[in-house]
Amino acid sequence: MTNLNAVDPAAAAQDAHLEGADVVIGKSTIIFRRFMRNKTAVAGLAIFLALTLFSFVGGYFTPWDKETIDPFNIGMPPSAEHYLGTSQAGIDLYAMTVEGTRISILIGLVVGLVSVLIAAVYGCTMAYFGGKVDKLMLFVLEALIMMPALLVVAVATSGGGAGLKQDLPSWLLLIIVLLVFSWMGTARLIRSLSMSLMQRDFVKAAQYMGVPPRRIIWRHLVPNIGSLLVLDITRGVTAAILAEVAFSFIGIGIKLPDVSLGVLIGGATSQVQTFPWMFWVPLTVMFLLTGSLAMMNDGLRDAFDPSSSSSGKARKKRARNNGTDQSLVQKKAS
Template sequence: MTTMNVPDPVEIDIEKSMETGDEVISKTRIIVRRFMRNKTAVAGLVIFILLCLFSTAGVFLQKWDKTTLDVFNIGTGPSADHWFGTTQSGRDLFAQMVEGLRTSILIGLIVGAGATLIAAIYGCTMAYFGGRTMRIMLFILETLIMVPSILIVAIVTSGGGGLKDNIPGWVLLTIVLLVFGWMAAARLIRSLGQSLMTREFVKAAQFMGVPPLKIVWRHLVPNIGSLLVLELTRGVTFAILSEVAFSFIGIGIKDPDVSLGVLIGQSTAQISSYPWMFWFPLIAMFFLTGSLSMMNDGLRDAFDPNSTSVGQAKKKKK
């Protein structure tokens, strides 16, 4: 079975520019221009940046601490003193939203970036060595995929003693999601890496005696950059949704730690009595995951030379 060489999408745009006499633009500028012409993707980026600013700078705007109880305003709606209202115990929801959003974003970024890096190294290593080494690594990968991650999360984050008493719950959940979040991407990267192994620059590096790990890091990983960027945004979204789902059913982050999943789970039973406790974190989650999805779609179109949804990023000679 022969493997077809997959051309770099951005190189196609550069070659077309050279053939038509246009000024050649760098790969990065082409991608940025195509992304910035996609209004939906730019809107997603703006929303994501605003949410990140809210989760970091919001601590300087809040009037109450997340643990402070206002006994004179228990279960009250949004007001001048409590912008997002208070919980049934009298805690300020705005302060808890700042903390919860920051925790969810932090988990998403760590898991998304870490899982993408692990998948890139593991998948490219399988593609480079091939043969028996690839079969062993693929067997390990398939074995890990069959392990029920929800059971591991429940064991690690529940019960007393051990790691749970010494490490914050969100850190434990981040580690578990990181362990199980890279496997699907690694299989995809392996397939693409196998096609890159037939390229001339890889064969030349092998002929010159370049160490295998250096070939993987300097030649294979950079040439699947577009896939890694898309996997990064998907990984962040997956981690945030997983955190919300696990915390919602009570096996993820638990009180006193706060996250979007914790806030949504705690307010579900009181949605009719305290609707603001449910809708504020739920809307924040929709904006967060929705902005990431819009960014992912924009990046996919920016890396795709056949996409016409954002026009052409060419600069004509004067």
């Protein structure tokens, strides 16, 4: 007679394995784990955080600042008193590098974050309302794209904007100008993606239920393009830092007495043979900044991609565990 209460060892082992495999893990946890498994991306994050920390606390490790002149050490190479040497005016390069790194990171973070936020709201609004609203907003977008950013920066930070320039520091003026011209491309991409989301059932259901447009945009459209926004933030920070360096290098960006990496690089270019430390120190910091952001961007792209190779170790480990469990089941069954 067959015992109905008997338990098959093979079936029990298989059920236990399935129960362990069905543990639900949040999407943010999965993305974080994939990112942390990418050693290159983690190294980029560590470099960026180290430079950010250096820009905020590095000034406490030297008695000099970016305005104090040392008349006894003019154009001197790195020494125990001046860690990175002095400029041809006798100003400590270490203090100027700390200040310049902080200004460049500040410009990059503000422009990168705010421009993506503006692009998300603008693009999602265009896609949600459509029709005449979309056409009008698209016209404004195309008009801004056609404006010469280089000319506007030159006017805003030079004699043409003298009244405004006297009231605001040059780095804040540059942030405002970069914000005006840095969000249009992302907004067009977000508009096309949001238009496809507008055809999804959850958006239509929210509309039929009378959910306000602002809530639909913030709760349904923006979160569903979150991966694109995160990647655009890192790209936007990099682009803003490079734009600051480029504009300051040619003399239409940040102006003295404000200091940035672009100002330091541009001021030392003509004297790279005489004062090489004045050129290579800020250039190295710029490369570390942009390189670390590029490494982080690659890691984030792999982390958001379900088919990414960054989860290869976990897949191999799971496959190995599955093979071990199957062999145990077969042994118990036999």
